[in-house]
Amino acid sequence: MAEELMEQLDNHTAFVIPILGGIPVPDSCVVTWIIMAALVLLSIIFTRKLKKVPTGSQCILEAFMDFLDNFFINILGEKGRKYVQILETFIIYIGVSNIIGVFGFVPPTKDINVTAGLAGMAIILVQASFIIEKGPLKWAKSFLNPINLLDLVTRPLSLCMRLFGNVLGAFVVMELIKHVVPGGVPVIASAYFDLFDGLLQAYVFAFLTSLYMAEALEEEEHEGKKVKKAKKKPQLHGGK
Amino acid sequence: MGIIALGAAVAVLTGAGAGIGIGLATAKATESIARQPEAKGDIRTALLLGCALAEATAIYGFVIALLIILSLGGK
Numbered sequence: 116m117a118e119e120l121m122e123q124l125d126n127h128t129a130f131v132i133p134i135l136g137g138i139p140v141p142d143s144c145v146v147t148w149i150i151m152a153a154l155v156l157l158s159i160i161f162t163r164k165l166k167k168v169p170t171g172s173q174c175i176l177e178a179f180m181d182f183l184d185n186f187f188i189n190i191l192g193e194k195g196r197k198y199v200q201i202l203e204t205f206i207i208y209i210g211v212s213n214i215i216g217v218f219g220f221v222p223p224t225k226d227i228n229v230t231a232g233l234a235g236m237a238i239i240l241v242q243a244s245f246i247i248e249k250g251p252l253k254w255a256k257s258f259l260n261p262i263n264l265l266d267l268v269t270r271p272l273s274l275c276m277r278l279f280g281n282v283l284g285a286f287v288v289m290e291l292i293k294h295v296v297p298g299g300v301p302v303i304a305s306a307y308f309d310l311f312d313g314l315l316q317a318y319v320f321a322f323l324t325s326l327y328m329a330e331a332l333e334e335e336e337h338e339g340k341k342v343k344k345a346k347k348k349p350q351l352h353g354g355k
Numbered sequence: 356m357g358i359i360a361l362g363a364a365v366a367v368l369t370g371a372g373a374g375i376g377i378g379l380a381t382a383k384a385t386e387s388i389a390r391q392p393e394a395k396g397d398i399r400t401a402l403l404l405g406c407a408l409a410e411a412t413a414i415y416g417f418v419i420a421l422l423i424i425l426s427l428g429g430k
Contacts, residue, residue, distance in 0.1 A: 273411060280414030283421070319407040326404075 143226035150211050150223070190325045195332055198244055202328075206321035209233065213282060213313025216289075217305065222313075224282045227275070234275035237324040238267065245331035270327060274320060281316045285309065359428045366423060369416030376409035 132138040161176050169177050183206065187199045212223045223229045246254045257263050285308040293301050384402040388395055 276418055277407070277411045277414055280411075280418045284414060284417050315403075315407070319404070322404060323407075 141226065141228075142221050143223035143229050146215065146220050146223045147212070147229070149220070150208065150215065154207065154211065187321075187325055190322070191329050191332060194248070195244075195325075195328065198240070198328060201240060202321050202325055205233070205237070205324065206317050209278070209320055210314050210317035213317055214310055216286070216309050216313075222282055222286070224278055225286055227279045230275045230279040230282075231271075233278070233320070234271040237274060237320075238271040238327075241270075241324065241327045241331050242267075244328055248332055274323060278316055278320055281312060285312050356428055359423060362427075363420040363423045366416050366420040370413040373409050373411075373413035376412075377406050380405045380409065 127142045128139045130140055132140060161172060165173060180203075183203045184199060187202050188196060191198060209224065212229075214222075216222045224233075242254070245257070289301065289305060289308055292304050380402060384398050387398055391398075
């Protein structure tokens with residue numbers, strides 16, 4: 116039992132590219148290619164015949180994209196509109212790779228190297244947006260505060276470990292449940308651990324990245340912030 | 356192996372802290388929804404974020420426990 120579980124935890128090598136003394140390609144990479152292909156194909160299919168007045172599947176697509184757009188612009192502010200696309204890419208890719216276990220693939224996010232790569236990309240994105248918005252001088256100056264320097268290490272580490280630990284934890288619990296009760300119960304448990312938890316973690320990852328980014332985008336203008344907050348409140352009460 | 360298993364078990368005890376933290380956060384969230392039902396959406400977002408952050412400590416414990424078993428208990 117324990118050995119079986121340990122074997123499941125290992126990252127298998129799918130095949131080896133026979134150049135430069137052999138480059139091993141892990142399973143997670145192959146599944147990522149499959150996800151990329153599927154997403155690109157879906158995007159092409161859904162955006163092929165776009166109309167001014169949406170009908171059918173275009174309605175669903177537009178509602179989904181509107182939801183994501185509004186979600187990120189609410190956090191980043193109107194200034195961060197140009198960074199919304201990459202955050203949406205993050206949330207869609209992580210969401211799909213977390214729930215792909217349902218279709219019988221090994222989730223790529225179970226490999227710590229994938230989550231480490233994602234977290235590294237996220238933190239580079241945050242720093243890059245800081246430099247673009249405020250210039251390299253202010254960026255270098257921000258590291259006079261040692262906490263900011265520490266954040267550079269702790270933030271990607273916690274992003275990486277949170278995603279990896281959650282996916283791995285769900286995977287281990289699912290394996291244990293399958294071992295104890297082979298029929299019926301795993302289906303219900305899978306709905307929670309694979310679908311709900313997977314989507315929640317994708318949401319949390321993108322949410323935290325955009326929060327860090329919002330901090331980088333509008334740290335200094337305290338006056339502008341206050342005005343915005345005052346404006347926001349009555350809107351909220353009126354809306355609900 | 357016995358003492359290594361014990362070490363892993365101690366690492367997983369972090370789950371208790373996360374449980375208490377999420378429980379407290381949820382209690383406060385229900386309270387504030389009861390007091391101000393119109394702010395439901397905002398409260399839910401904040402609660403979800405807080406829960407994810409509190410849950411992270413439990414996850415770290417789990418990862419550490421796994422690392423203990425994998426790196427020390429392997430051979």
